[in-house]
Amino acid sequence: MKIFELYDNELCMTLGHLLAFEKDKNLIIELKENLDEWTAPLLFTAYVKKGIFTMPRDITLSWARERIIPNNRQNISMILANHKLKNYDELRLLEISEGICSQDNIVLKKADSAPEYIQKRMEKNLSEIVLSDDSLLAFFNDDTARKIPLKNLYNFEGASKLANFRKVLESGKVGSGGYYVTFNDSIDIPAATLYKIGIQLPLKKSDFINFANKNILDTTESCGILECSRQNIAYLLGRNQLHPIKENVKGNLYLKGDLLRCRD
Numbered sequence: 001m002k003i004f005e006l007y008d009n010e011l012c013m014t015l016g017h018l019l020a021f022e023k024d025k026n027l028i029i030e031l032k033e034n035l036d037e038w039t040a041p042l043l044f045t046a047y048v049k050k051g052i053f054t055m056p057r058d059i060t061l062s063w064a065r066e067r068i069i070p071n072n073r074q075n076i077s078m079i080l081a082n083h084k085l086k087n088y089d090e091l092r093l094l095e096i097s098e099g100i101c102s103q104d105n106i107v108l109k110k111a112d113s114a115p116e117y118i119q120k121r122m123e124k125n126l127s128e129i130v131l132s133d134d135s136l137l138a139f140f141n142d143d144t145a146r147k148i149p150l151k152n153l154y155n156f157e158g159a160s161k162l163a164n165f166r167k168v169l170e171s172g173k174v175g176s177g178g179y180y181v182t183f184n185d186s187i188d189i190p191a192a193t194l195y196k197i198g199i200q201l202p203l204k205k206s207d208f209i210n211f212a213n214k215n216i217l218d219t220t221e222s223c224g225i226l227e228c229s230r231q232n233i234a235y236l237l238g239r240n241q242l243h244p245i246k247e248n249v250k251g252n253l254y255l256k257g258d259l260l261r262c263r264d
């Protein structure tokens with residue numbers, strides 16, 4: 001991840017920071033909370049007026065594209081060659097231009113690390129999600145877990161597809177930096193929103209990890225618990241006396257409690 005300071009030369013102040021996730025090719029802008037509709041970049045004023053200072057990736061990308069050469073420029077091949085670029089790279093072009101644009105006085109300055117205010121916000125970013133038939137279980141960096149009924153997500157822009165297309169729903173994953181959960185890499189719901197609307201559970205991510213480490217066993221470990229061979233495991237499966245929680249060609253996973261009940 002690369003980090004850039006958004007500095008306004010006219011106001012002589014830092015407006016925020018741009019986080020560039022190079023592997024995912026995603027951008028997120030974090031604005032400082034002392035901004036208002038007059039000091040915030042024009043594209044972000046509607047968010048700042050609502051008290052939102054973490055910009056969605058699509059809005060951040062729109063801001064970045066206003067400051068670089070478009071990929072449909074007639075002489076784009078020559079421009080890329082002059083900058084020793086083999087392919088069109090939005091982040092690299094933004095970095096080369098230092099984000100300078102004729103519409104404002106903002107310039108990008110390379111930063112070594114995320115400032116404290118960003119680190120504090122990132123504590124409420126997502127670390128893991130688990131989808132079930134009717135809810136989303138979200139684990140956050142502050143070690144809290146929150147449960148969100150899926151029906152509560154359908155009202156978000158574009159999210160109505162989640163109710164009608166199972167494959168889109170099952171594509172859900174944590175987005176760059178844990179800033180959002182994304183479905184089909186096109187429907188984003190901010191982590192801050194999930195944190196706000198989710199029902200906090202008396203469960204921590206560390207509890208979940210501890211449970212998984214001690215109670216989810218592969219076939220070899222299961223044979224050790226039952227003191228039997230793999231053939232015996234296959235026999236229990238065939239008799240419907242044992243049910244794996246996950247099946248894989250390389251081996252199944254089982255709950256320790258199910259294995260102990262088979263031993264009784």
